[in-house]
Amino acid sequence: MKLTFHGGVKEVTGANYLLESGDTKILIDCGLAQGGSFSEKHNWGPFPYNPKDIDAVFPTHAHVDHTGRLPKLVKEGFRGKVYSTPPTRDFANLLLLDSEHVLMDEAERFKLPPLYGVREVEELMAKWEGVPYHQEISVGPMKVTLYNAGHILGSSIVLVEVEGKKIVFSGDLGNSPAPIIGPYDVLEEADYCIVESTYGDRIHGELPQGAIEDVIEDTIKAGGVLMIPAFAMERTQKLLFDINELIENKRVPPVQVFLDSPLAIKVTDVYKKYKDYFDEATMNILRGDNMLFDFPGLKKALSTEESRAINEVRPPKVIIAGSGMSNGGRILHHEKRYFPDPNSTILFIGYQARGSLGRKIQEGVKTVKIHGEEVLVRCKAVSIHGYSAHADQRQLLSWLHPMRFTLKKVFVVQGEDESSSAFVQRVINDLAVEAAIPEEGKPYEL
Numbered sequence: 001m002k003l004t005f006h007g008g009v010k011e012v013t014g015a016n017y018l019l020e021s022g023d024t025k026i027l028i029d030c031g032l033a034q035g036g037s038f039s040e041k042h043n044w045g046p047f048p049y050n051p052k053d054i055d056a057v058f059p060t061h062a063h064v065d066h067t068g069r070l071p072k073l074v075k076e077g078f079r080g081k082v083y084s085t086p087p088t089r090d091f092a093n094l095l096l097l098d099s100e101h102v103l104m105d106e107a108e109r110f111k112l113p114p115l116y117g118v119r120e121v122e123e124l125m126a127k128w129e130g131v132p133y134h135q136e137i138s139v140g141p142m143k144v145t146l147y148n149a150g151h152i153l154g155s156s157i158v159l160v161e162v163e164g165k166k167i168v169f170s171g172d173l174g175n176s177p178a179p180i181i182g183p184y185d186v187l188e189e190a191d192y193c194i195v196e197s198t199y200g201d202r203i204h205g206e207l208p209q210g211a212i213e214d215v216i217e218d219t220i221k222a223g224g225v226l227m228i229p230a231f232a233m234e235r236t237q238k239l240l241f242d243i244n245e246l247i248e249n250k251r252v253p254p255v256q257v258f259l260d261s262p263l264a265i266k267v268t269d270v271y272k273k274y275k276d277y278f279d280e281a282t283m284n285i286l287r288g289d290n291m292l293f294d295f296p297g298l299k300k301a302l303s304t305e306e307s308r309a310i311n312e313v314r315p316p317k318v319i320i321a322g323s324g325m326s327n328g329g330r331i332l333h334h335e336k337r338y339f340p341d342p343n344s345t346i347l348f349i350g351y352q353a354r355g356s357l358g359r360k361i362q363e364g365v366k367t368v369k370i371h372g373e374e375v376l377v378r379c380k381a382v383s384i385h386g387y388s389a390h391a392d393q394r395q396l397l398s399w400l401h402p403m404r405f406t407l408k409k410v411f412v413v414q415g416e417d418e419s420s421s422a423f424v425q426r427v428i429n430d431l432a433v434e435a436a437i438p439e440e441g442k443p444y445e446l
Contacts, residue, residue, distance in 0.1 A: 001019070001020065001021045001162060001163050001165065001445070001446045002018075002019070002020045002443045002444065002445060002446070003017065003018070003019050003020075003167070003192070003194075003411075003443070003444045003446055004017070004018045004020075004048075004049075004441065004442065004443045004444070005017055005411070005413065005438045005439070005440050005441070005442070006018060006047075006048050006049070006440065006441065007029075007031065007033060007440070008029070008031070008413045008414045009413055009437065009438055009439070009440040010415075010416065010417045010420060010437060010440075011033065011035075011353075011414075011415075011416065012065070012198050012351060012353055012414055012415060012416065013031060013032065013033050013034040013035070013065035013353060013414075014031050014032060014033030014034070014040075014043075014065060015028075015029035015030075015031045015060075015065065015066050015413070015414055016029055016030050016031060016069070017029060017169065017194060017413075018049055018054075019142075019160060019162075019167065021140070021141055021142060021162045021163055022140070022141065023140070024055055024139060024140030024141060024142055025049070025053055025054050025055055026054065026055055026056045026057065026058065026139055026142060026144070026160070027054055027056075027057040027058070027073075028057075028058050028060065028158055028169045028171075028194075029057075029058075029059055029060055029066040029067070029169075029171070030057055030059070030066075030067065030068075030069045030070045030073055031063070031064065031065040031066040031067060031068050031069060032064050032065055032068030032069055032099075033065075034064075034065055034325075034327070034353060034356075035353050035354055035355040035356060039068070039099075039102075039103055039106050039115065041110050043068070043072075043115060044107070044110065044112045044113075044115060046076075047069075047072075047073070047076065048441060051073045051074075051076045051077045051078040052077040052078065052079060054073070054078055054080050055080045055081075055139050055140060056080045056081050056082070056083060056137075056139045056144075057070065057073070057078075057080065057081075057082045058082075058083055058084065058144060058146075058156075058158050058169075059082065059084045059088060059092065060084075060149065060155060060156050060157070060158060060169065060170075060171025060172065061084075061088055061091075061149065061151055061152055061154065061155035061156065061171055061172060062084075062087075062088045062091035062092040062095055062152070062154070062155075062233060063095070063152070063172070063231070063233065064095055064096070064099050066171070066172070067092045067095065067096065068096070068099060069115075070082065070092075070096070070124050071096060071115070071116035071117075071120035071121050071123075071124050072115050072116050072120070073124075074116075074120045074123045074124045074127070075116050075120045078127075080127070081127055081128075081129060081139075082124065082127050082128040082129065083128075083129050083131050083137050083144070083146075084128070084130065084131070084146070084154070084156065085130060085131065085132065085133065085146060085154035085155075085156060085277075086130030086131075086132070086154065086274065087153045087154025087270065087274045087277060088130075088154040088156070089125070089128050089129075089130045090270050090273070090274075091152075091153070091154065091233055091267060091270055092128075093121065093125055094263060094266050094267060094270065095232070095233070095263070095267075096116075096121045096124070097121055098232075098263045100116065100117065100118060100121065102328055103115045103116070131146060132146075133146050133147060133148055133156070133185075134146070134147065141162050141163070142160055142161070142162040143160070143161040143162070144158060144159065144160050144161075145158075145159045145161075146158060146159075147159065147184075147185035147187065148181075148182075148183075148184055148185045149170065149171045149172060149173055149174060149184050149185075150173065150174030150175075150176045150177070150178050150181060150182065150183050150184030150185075151171065151172040151173060151174040151178075151184075151234070151389050151390070152172075152174075152181070152233055152234035152389060153180070153181050153233075153234070153237075153271060153274060154274065154277060155171060155172060155174070155181075156171055157169065157170055157171055157173075157184070157185060157187065158171065159187065159190070165191040165192070165446060166189065166190045166191050166192075166406075167190065167191065167192045167193075167194070167446065168187055168190040168193045168194070168403070169193075169194045170193065170194065170195040170196050170399070171196070172196055172198070172389070172390060172414070173195075173196060173390065173391040173395065173396060173399060174389055174390070174391060175204060175388050175389055175390060175391055175392070175395065176391060176395060177279070178238075178389065179238055179241055179242070179281075179282070180237060180238065180241060180271075180278055180279065180282045181277060181278065181279060182278075182279030182280075182281075183279075184391075184399065186399060186402055187402070187403060188402050188403065189402075189403055189405075189406040190403045190406060190407060191406060191407065191408050191446070192407070192408060192409055192410075192411070192446055193400065193403060193407060193409075193410045193411070194410075194411045194413055195396060195399075195400065195410055195411070195412060195413070195423075196390070196391075196396075196413060196414035196415065197396065197412045197413065197414060197415030197419050197420045197423040198351055198388075198390040198414060198415050198419065199351075199385075199388065199390050199391065199392040199393060199396075199415075199419065200393055200396060200412065200415045200419040200420055200422055200423025200426075201393060201415075201418060201419045201421075201422035201423065202385070202392055202393060202419070203392050203393055203394055204385050204388060204392040211384045212239075212242060212243070212246070212347070212349075212384065212387075213246055213251055213252055215345060215347055215382055215384075216243075216246070216252045216255065216318065217252055217253070218345070219316055219318070219343075219344070219345050220252070220253055220255055220316040222316075222343040222344075222345075223315055223316055223343055224315055224316060224338075224341060224342075224343030224344035224345060224379070225315050225316065225317055225319060225334070225338045225341065225343075225344040225345075226316075226317070226318045226319070226344070226345050226347060227319050227321075227331065227334050227335060227338060227344065227345070227346045227347070227379075228318065228319065228320045228321075228346075228347045228349060229321065229322070229323065229324050229325065229326045229329075229331040229335075229346070229348065230261075230264070230320050230321070230322065230324050230349060230350070231322065231323065231324035231350060232261055232263040232264035232266075232267045232322050233264075233267050234389050235324060235349055235350050235387065235389065236259070236261065236264040236267070236268070236320060236322075237267075237268060237271055237293060238387065238389075239320060239349065239387075240259070240268070240293045240294075240295075240298070240320075241293065243257060243295065243298075243318075244293070244294070244295040247295050247296065247297065248295065254296075254297060255297060255316055255317065255318055256297055256299065256313055256316075256317045256318070257295075257297055257298045257299070257317070257318040257320070258298075258299050258300075258301060258310050258313075258317065258318065258319045258320065258321075259298060259299070259300045259301065259320050259321075260301040260307050260310060260319055260320065260321035260330045260331075260334070261301075261320070261321050261322045261329070261330060262301075262302050262303075263322060264320070264322065265300050265302060271293065272293070301330075307330055307333070310334070311337065315343070315344070319331075319334050321334060324349075324350045324358070325350075325351075325352050325353055325356035325357065325358040325359070326352075326356060326357035326358040326361070327356045327357055327358070332357075332370050332371065335357075335370060335375070336370045336371065336373070336375055338379060339368070339375050339376065339377045339378065339379050340375065340376045340377075340378050341378065341379055342378045342379060342380075343379075344379040344380070345379055345380040345381070345382055346361060346379055346380070346381050346382070347382050347383075347384065348361075348362060348381070348382070348383040348384070349383075349384050349387035349388075350387065350388060350389070351388060351390065354416060357370075361377060361381050362381060362383060365377060393422070393423060393426060396423065397426060397427070397430055397431070400427065400431060400433075401431065404431040404432065404433055407431075407433045407434075408434065409433070409434045409435065409436070410424075410427050410433055410434070410435040410436075411435075411436065411437075411438045411444075412424050412427070412435055412436065412437050412438075413437070413438065417437075420437045421437065423435075424436060424437060
């Protein structure tokens with residue numbers, strides 16, 4: 001049996017892992033590499049394997065850094081099946097269609113053919129089957145089971161059983177227990193584990209609801225604009241959930257809140273479709289109040305005209321818009337307008353990849369280029385890491401702990417070099433298990 005890493009090594013994005021047993025080949029994830037651009041140029045390169053030889057793909061969740069090259073896989077001859085939870089399938093359909101026009105623009109900029117088109121997304125969905133948690137799927141000699149990763153709604157840990165061995169892929173593990181979707185599943189044993197390490201060198205800080213309460217209050221007092229770049233999936237829903245609680249309990253003054261993201265609005269509708277995946281605490285809230293992702297003062301901007309109309313509303317106000325790393329989307333228009341205002345604040349609630357505009361702001365740059373124009377950065381910049389949808393170092397170790405007696409090796413992926421290296425050392429020291437950052441493209445015999 002062979003395992004080869006074709007992305008997600010010493011970087012957070014671009015997860016793509018090939019597992020082979022005899023003639024059977026499966027992929028775990030097939031994502032876009034992201035950084036300074038929505039899609040890095042090397043995504044246009046050929047796959048390091050023949051897509052026609054792949055029997056099945058198991059996307060751990062819908063984020064494009066885990067699904068974004070699936071339509072390209074179809075375009076280049078993939079004829080197998082795709083399996084995930086039903087929410088992941090529905091979310092991925094929305095995210096891939098939404099990404100298509102952004103990728104078209106980037107292809108033009110790179111002077112390359114389109115990465116994929118709408119037709120490839122449609123073909124992909126025809127091959128994609130929704131499977132609930134804990135139901136076994138057979139692909140040749142491999143038996144695959146999905147478990148709750150607690151990262152976003154429908155996100156999965158993937159367990160593969162083959163040749164008498166158990167191989168576990170963590171996917172993105174959640175900051176558990178997460179609001180709305182509850183805690184991740186804990187597996188008791190495995191021979192090999194491929195584990196993410198986005199926050200492998202850090203511990204999350206304060207509880208986010210109290211922190212966001214302070215930021216909202218401070219921005220209102222200053223009479224400024226609170227800009228929150230947020231991914232359409234999960235971060236936005238958590239934010240709406242928390243702001244709803246703050247407003248209902250009168251913990252912040254009344255303020256106009258704008259959700260300026262057609263994709264986030266559509267994704268929120270999919271959340272409502274899959275209430276069976278909500279945790280018990282969220283279901284209890286729903287039984288008493290059906291406005292889980294809505295509250296007085298929230299305005300949703302679907303059209304471009306509605307987005308532009310936000311400019312006419314005088315501060316203070318809160319604007320939630322994509323993309324989460326400020327490398328595209330409607331948030332750029334608001335940042336361009338309000339970055340020079342010292343009374344305004346930009347709040348980062350998620351990981352900012354190296355090279356992204358968000359990361360540059362976090363690192364303290366004083367001018368940035370947006371839409372070809374130089375923009376002064378005089379607003380405050382605040383980061384709340386507790387809002388991350390990723391497990392921190394302590395949670396990752398806790399998740400691995402029950403498997404420590406059976407594990408032969410842990411492969412640490414999906415983190416920048418410093419983060420992955422720090423986590424490798426903690427696994428070795430704390431769990432007495434062999435661990436390493438794998439080499440990209442090198443086949444490992446399991």
